[in-house]
Amino acid sequence: MSNVSPPPPPPPPPPPGTRISSPTPSEPLIGAEDLSAWPGTGPVMVEAIGVTKSFGDVVAVSDVTFQIGSGVTAILGPNGAGKSTLFRMLCGLTQPSSGTVTVLGRNAGADREVRGRIGLAPQQDALFDRLSAGAFVALAAQTHGVVRAESRTREVLAQVELDVDDPKPVGSFSKGMRQRVKLAAALVNDPDVLVLDEPLTGLDPIQRQRMIALFGELAERGKCLLVSSHVLDEVARLGSNVLVLAQGRLAAAGDYRSLRDLMDDRPHRVRVGTDRPQQLAAALIERGSARGVTVLADAVIVDIDDIDGFGRIIAPLTVDLGLRLDELVPLDDDLESVFRYLVERRR
Amino acid sequence: MTAPAEIFDRGYRRYEGERTGVWQAMRSVLWHTIRSVLGIGRKGRHKVFPALVALVAFLPSIAFLAFAVLIGDMLSEELRPPYWELFGLPILVVVLFATLVAPEALVRDRRDGMFRLYLSTPLTKPTYLLAKFAAVMAVMAIVVAGPVLLLLVGYTVQNLGPDGFGAWIGVSGRILLSSVLIVGFMAALSLGASSLTDRRAIASVGVLGAVVGVSIVVGICVDAIGLRHELRVLDPLGAPVEMAARIFGEVGPAGESRGSAATPTWLVFTGVAAWTTVWLSVLVTRYRRLTAV
Numbered sequence: 001m002s003n004v005s006p007p008p009p010p011p012p013p014p015p016p017g018t019r020i021s022s023p024t025p026s027e028p029l030i031g032a033e034d035l036s037a038w039p040g041t042g043p044v045m046v047e048a049i050g051v052t053k054s055f056g057d058v059v060a061v062s063d064v065t066f067q068i069g070s071g072v073t074a075i076l077g078p079n080g081a082g083k084s085t086l087f088r089m090l091c092g093l094t095q096p097s098s099g100t101v102t103v104l105g106r107n108a109g110a111d112r113e114v115r116g117r118i119g120l121a122p123q124q125d126a127l128f129d130r131l132s133a134g135a136f137v138a139l140a141a142q143t144h145g146v147v148r149a150e151s152r153t154r155e156v157l158a159q160v161e162l163d164v165d166d167p168k169p170v171g172s173f174s175k176g177m178r179q180r181v182k183l184a185a186a187l188v189n190d191p192d193v194l195v196l197d198e199p200l201t202g203l204d205p206i207q208r209q210r211m212i213a214l215f216g217e218l219a220e221r222g223k224c225l226l227v228s229s230h231v232l233d234e235v236a237r238l239g240s241n242v243l244v245l246a247q248g249r250l251a252a253a254g255d256y257r258s259l260r261d262l263m264d265d266r267p268h269r270v271r272v273g274t275d276r277p278q279q280l281a282a283a284l285i286e287r288g289s290a291r292g293v294t295v296l297a298d299a300v301i302v303d304i305d306d307i308d309g310f311g312r313i314i315a316p317l318t319v320d321l322g323l324r325l326d327e328l329v330p331l332d333d334d335l336e337s338v339f340r341y342l343v344e345r346r347r
Numbered sequence: 348m349t350a351p352a353e354i355f356d357r358g359y360r361r362y363e364g365e366r367t368g369v370w371q372a373m374r375s376v377l378w379h380t381i382r383s384v385l386g387i388g389r390k391g392r393h394k395v396f397p398a399l400v401a402l403v404a405f406l407p408s409i410a411f412l413a414f415a416v417l418i419g420d421m422l423s424e425e426l427r428p429p430y431w432e433l434f435g436l437p438i439l440v441v442v443l444f445a446t447l448v449a450p451e452a453l454v455r456d457r458r459d460g461m462f463r464l465y466l467s468t469p470l471t472k473p474t475y476l477l478a479k480f481a482a483v484m485a486v487m488a489i490v491v492a493g494p495v496l497l498l499l500v501g502y503t504v505q506n507l508g509p510d511g512f513g514a515w516i517g518v519s520g521r522i523l524l525s526s527v528l529i530v531g532f533m534a535a536l537s538l539g540a541s542s543l544t545d546r547r548a549i550a551s552v553g554v555l556g557a558v559v560g561v562s563i564v565v566g567i568c569v570d571a572i573g574l575r576h577e578l579r580v581l582d583p584l585g586a587p588v589e590m591a592a593r594i595f596g597e598v599g600p601a602g603e604s605r606g607s608a609a610t611p612t613w614l615v616f617t618g619v620a621a622w623t624t625v626w627l628s629v630l631v632t633r634y635r636r637l638t639a640v
Contacts, residue, residue, distance in 0.1 A: 088638075091466075092467070093463060093466050093467060093638070112471065113469070115467060116366065116468065120463075122463055124460050125460060128461060129459070130389055135388070139375060139379055142374075143372040143469075144366070144469065145366045146362060146364065148364040152362055152364070155362075185464070189362065214359065217358055218359060
């Protein structure tokens, strides 16, 4: 139910000297009731248009444009790619040097109301170490203006499987527990947009599974989750929509499997399991069906340009050669390969 | 027949309740800061320093009251200190308190990353700073206004207070006005100095330097170098007390000079206002430039 749109056609450039302005506060927010009915193709919840952020001579984010709807979207990129800067701009913590960032149609930097509908779980520890989890989350609830702070605190802590009555200060918590406290604090205002910077770091496998399930549930309820993670196989489990940042620029946006298909300049790599790999490798080279082959004991790793065409010829070929075809496994259509290709291409 | 059963939904629950505005957020930050500074809800050792400072700040008032109780009506008016002097007697303790309060209120949020989280709520930098300012003022008021008000109440109980209700209200008003101005001055100065660093210890030293250091420099300029005595209005230790004296219609030690006229009252107020403005500008400028990273 997630939707990441590739950059829309660029808007006409403003006349020289014109500042790109944010929507005025009088423009309506998307109502929570509308979001709960998000069909997957409904309103854009987060939008960046031509966003650039510089710190002196350093350009952290450069001319980034994208639109995101409800569901889970992973923000990927190597260290220094601009992910955290982008998150800060989305949350209104810093303003772009140029361009506009809007959340629910508003500029979070200038609009208090929309900030109340964003939940942030930053990568760095942002906790009062001496407070208990309950006290900390209650404080977050109060600063968000939640009236039933106590009962809401109880609910969200239960959601992340922490005890509201546990008097231990969060300073004594494990990394995973602290992560869950941060997540509870991000959820306490029932936000429509959740910005989660490395939310799975430090969690044990069971907790990771539960958090991923929770993210999925939130996405199904029409919330927009922006998640950054370095663990790509976890990102793949969160969903298939990604924004890839490299060197401050948007390298790609959309379903990573579709992105892989778009990478015509990269040969696909397939493992073909067979009982006579040398014979199969020789035949593939002889017929020009492969760009390169690597022969293993029980398989051939084949680099090919046209994966669909290869799929059509491999079975008849093995029949012709009298070989046994054990398996045909694509090796590089996973998220990690897509990410590696995209990022390497930028270097 | 089987027993009745019920399956509870353990999934995510939306918050359908009421949401308040920014005032609730400010109140929450204010109250949390006060609790944090005074060690409320923390182990006993965190309460020791605030309690000790408060006790020392109250000691002169307690001593005068004890004296009044022992001697009673025999305590002549000449032996009783004017109320404004009670702002001056524990002034170093007040400064010491400021070195604890402001860094705790401001620096910790930046170090812990809480500043970022606060700004991701309906709070803005101005409303956040306003809440912090109010919190620091509230805490500082304990050691600034508390001792003087205690003395007023004690003297009143002992029949040594102002004559008549009108006079009592007048004195109370002057005490409150003096307290608000002194506390505002101290809050601006200590928060401004604390905003310049992310280390609490350095912030404390900075606050101390901004008060005691500048006071020493002003003292050297007037007493050793022989510059005009009106320069004392820039003394962060003396000027607030002098201001309180003027509010009570008297001239304090910082406004007096042998052989020359007392410093004009407007100049005293201008000196305090100038420092308050300078440090508030430092605070606001620093936070305007601060990115919540």
